[in-house]
Every structure is written in C-alpha cells, then in structure tokens.
Amino acid sequence: MDSDDAKPGRHRAPVLQLYRELWHQAQGHRVALLGSMALLIGAQVVLLAVPYLVGRALNSLQARGNDGAGEAALWLAAVLGATLVSWLIHGPGRILERNVALSVRKRVATALTQRLLAFPLSWHDGNHSVASAHRVHQSSSSLGTFAENQFIYLRSVVRLIGPIGALIAIHPMVGATAALGLLAICGAVVGFDRAIVRLAIQTNDAERRYTAVLADALGNATSVLALRQARPFIRSLRQLVEKVFEPLRRMIVIIEIKWCAVDVASRLLSCCLVGLYAWLVLRATGDGQKLMFGNVYMVWEYALQSGAVVSAVASNFQTFATQYANYQSADVIRDHPVDASLSDPVQTRSWRQCEIRNLVFRHAAGREAGPTLDHVRLTLQRGKRYALIGGSGSGKSTLMRALAGLYVAERIELHAADDADPAAATRAPVDAARYLRGSTTLIPQEAELFEASLEHNLAMCESLHGQPDPGDYHRALELAAVKEFLPADADPLQVSIGEQASNWSGGQRARVALARGILAARGSSLVLLDEPTANLDARTEAAVYANLFAEFADACLIASVHRLELLRHFDEVLVMVDGRLVAQGSEAVLAQTSADYANLRASGLRQSDAGETEAVAEGAA
C-alpha cells in the first residue's frame, strides 16, 4: 500500500503537480527518468545550432561571393552533422523514456487497485464498480502518457529558452523583447487553461456516469431484453451523453479562441522581432550594407521558432490541463483513508467459542428507522451448526458480512479466546473486524464468477493459510455437487465460464461458486454460508448441506436457510427480525417458545411439498 498517495498541495498548477506525481511514481526508475530527460534535452540543444550554421553559410556567401562557397559548404555539412548527432542522442532517450512511462503506468494502476481492494465493503456499496475501474484506467494512463511525452515538453522548453538566448546573443534588445512577448502570451495561455481544467473535470464526471450506466445495460442483457428496458436505457444514455457534451461544447469554443489568440500574437511577435532587428542595425550603422542577410535569417528563424514554441506551449498546457484532470479523477480513491490495520495481512485466529454482544451496524445510505443491525448478541461454538432465518431485509446478509469482518461495526463487543490470545479480550470495532477476518470465511449469496476456465475460477481465492492446493479442486467440486454436470469426456477443470457465468444455469453457477468457497473456507473457525444453495433443488441442496457438515465438522457453521425441512439438521436456529436477533435455540425448543419463529414458519420460510420433504431426507442421509 502506498501511503504517500495522500499528499499535500494537490491543487497546484497542473504541470507542477504532474511532475511531482511523475517523480513520486517513478521511484526505482528515477535515474532512467533523469537520464532520458538529459538525452532528450541534449538532442534539442544540438539542433539549436542549425539556424546559426545556416546563417554563417549565408554570411560567407554574402561577404566573399564565390570565394566563400567552400566555407559555406562546410557550414551546411555541419548542419547535416548536427541533425545526425541529434538523432543519435534522441533515439536512446526516447526508448528510455517510454520504458519509464510503462513502469509509472503500472505502478499507479497497481497502487490504486490495492487501495480499492483494501477499502471495506461499505465503500464498494456506495461506488459503482465500473466508475471506479474507469478512474483507475484514466488516472494511470494519463500519467503514463505524460511520462512518455516528455520529449515534446522538453523540446518546447529548449526551444523556448534557446532562441531567446540566441536572439540575446544577436542583439540584447531583440532578445529581451522576445522574452517579454513570449511571457505575455504564456500568461494568457495559463488563463485559458484554468477554464479548460474546470470543464475537463466536469466532462470526466459525466463520462464516468455514462460508462457506468452503459455497463449496467450491457452487463444485465437478460433483464434489459426480457423486460424491454432497451429504450429506457437508450433514453437515459442520451441524456447522459448530453451531460458529457455540455462542458465539451464550451471547451471547444474556449480552445478555438485560445488558438486564434496565440497564433495571431506569436506571428505578430515574429514580425516585430525581425523589424526591430533591422531597425536597430540600420539606426546604429546607417549603412544598409552592414545588415548581414545571414544575421537577418538567424533572427527570422529564431523568431519563427519562438512563435512555434508559443503554439507548442499552448498545446502542451492544454494537454497538461486534461491530463491533470484525468489524473485527478482517481483522487476519490487516493483521498479515501485506508485503515492500515485492516489492510495489513490478517493474522490467522482459531477459537473454540466466540461471544458477540451489542453489535450495531448502519449502512452509510441507511434507513431512517434505525441501524441495520441493532444490538445483536450471539454465542458461537466450534463444531456447531447454526441456521440463520428471517424475513427479507431483516439483516441476515448484513450480519454475515459483519461477522466476516467485511463491514466494520459501529459498535461491537467481541470475546474470543485462542492460542495466541488465551485471555478472551474485548475488542474495539476495527480490531474486532480484523480478528473476524482472521478466523472467518463468508461464502456469499451472489455467485460472482470470472470469465475464464473452471480451474482459474477455483484458483482465484485464498484460504486463511494461503493459495488452495490444486489437489483439492476435484474434492471441492464433488462436495458442491458440481461434478454431476461437468462433461465426463474432457478435463472438467478446463471447462470455460463466460462473462458472469451466463453460459451456466443459476444453480450450476451457485454450485461452482460454492466449490470455490469450500476451498477458501479451509481452516476457518467460522464458515458463513449466505444462501449459496438457494437456486438448488431440494434433494441437491440437502445433499450439499450433508457434505458441508461433514467437511467443516470442526468449524462453527452459520447458514442462511430458507427451506423449513433443513432446520432440523442444524444444532440451533438464529431468528432475525428487523435487524435484531430475537431468538436462538434448537428448532424443537423454538417451536415451543418463540412467537417470532412461529410467525416465520407460517410466512417467511419455504414449505416444501411432500415429494420435496422426502428428497431432503434422502439428500441429507
């Protein structure tokens, strides 16, 4: 984790900020960065001699006529030599520069991704994933592009300073006038660019919203087509495109005005410099013969170069403006604090009994009515199986996430004793979340699979002890009843999974996700199952639970359950109503004593028909 990402002075001039970031992110490649800059500057300095060399050739011809032809030829040969030398320096400089740019881009993208994946789940709840991905891409590619375009910017700097130096050498008054003129034009450019940065930031924000909605439309193609959502989506996308165009249109006008102003001013400056030089020489000598054509050419050429530089500077500043706006787009990620203790690698914990009291959690965009988890209290024991039941929205998933340490509770008292900490201490919310992360695995409700082979999907997880052993893949597939639908005649691990596993049924997807979850849950004291079997038929669901009970016999297992017949296979039932845990006990006891349980039995749980009940009994056997 790169803690230096939180830095002061973020709102300095774009160019300074970009150089500061480049230096910061080029750590480990700074010698190469400086080396490339030195080579690129060197190449441009050599080229500065060209107008001088051509001017000397012209002066030789003017002063000595035919006799000066040999000398003039030598000066012109030097022009070719200077061009060749410049390329010999420029080439290696560019190669070095582009390699540094690649490293910078990789470093920025990696640091931002690390930060994103270290944020608690509640941050992700409030930020669209595609918008965040857009920020990472935009920020890393803008600094990468800035790094690999140094040759353009350095050329501008050399061509800005060099011609002024040359003009001062030719005539101090001409040089001073050029410097003042260029300074005034650059000042105007900076003024225009302030407005451009503001509009570029607005464009970026609007573009991100557009990309997020487009990703929603394409990522949910089934609903979009089935529910005839295409036209509403197109309507809202059109409105969002308009939001992108609004600032863009204003930016286009400002840019055109800027180019017009810069071009007219720089041409005026070039003409004035030539006129000034001629006037100064004629005034001093009063002799038209003393006005050497070569020197006039040098003034004209260096003045032209200055004019071109002003245009280049204007263009560079505009690029800096948008690059800076793009780089800044990830400030939302950089500025959000990462709780270092949460992002450190977790220390594996192994407890036998864990007691949780006064667990309070509230979603950021939470309900007005009160906390999502309201003073939850529960005692968990290794080797026991708990069924978590409750109506829709009662807080089961939220409780699971808090128990997995993915949500940091507003308040919690956690008592657990383990070998490393036998004195069962009470822990503050962040410490409790860390502790829970070190002992718990949550197998989530959504079967989030990746577009890759089955093997890749199984490998993309870690248990508390590290990467799963590929030798365990087949067993996990068997436990989750995946083997049943895999092709028997080919290597099942090489079966491909499409985007969002859309080439598989909901139940198949859930079973593959469960197999991966089994691999990740190895060695956990607490295994949380958030309805991973909801899409399975009664028989398969019961069989899968029987497998899980056997596999995690020594762990504490909590499963969110919707099928009534399954409850008797659990040691205890936890009943949630409106964010509160209102009852805990065996199914038999709760059936006698708990009105909330009776209500849920009547309305909130799935009552299987006779065939299904039989299937559950068979599956569990």
Ligand SMILES: Nc1ncnc2c1ncn2[C@@H]1O[C@H](COP(=O)(O)OP(=O)(O)OP(=O)(O)O)[C@@H](O)[C@H]1O
């Ligand atoms: N990211 C979120 N931001 C704001 N509120 C949320 C968020 N996630 C859930 N909630 C709210 O928290 C409450 C509990 O939701 P939760 O998903 O934990 O319920 P659940 O019991 O698992 O429901 P279900 O059985 O329907 O999956 C609900 O009122 C829900 O609207």
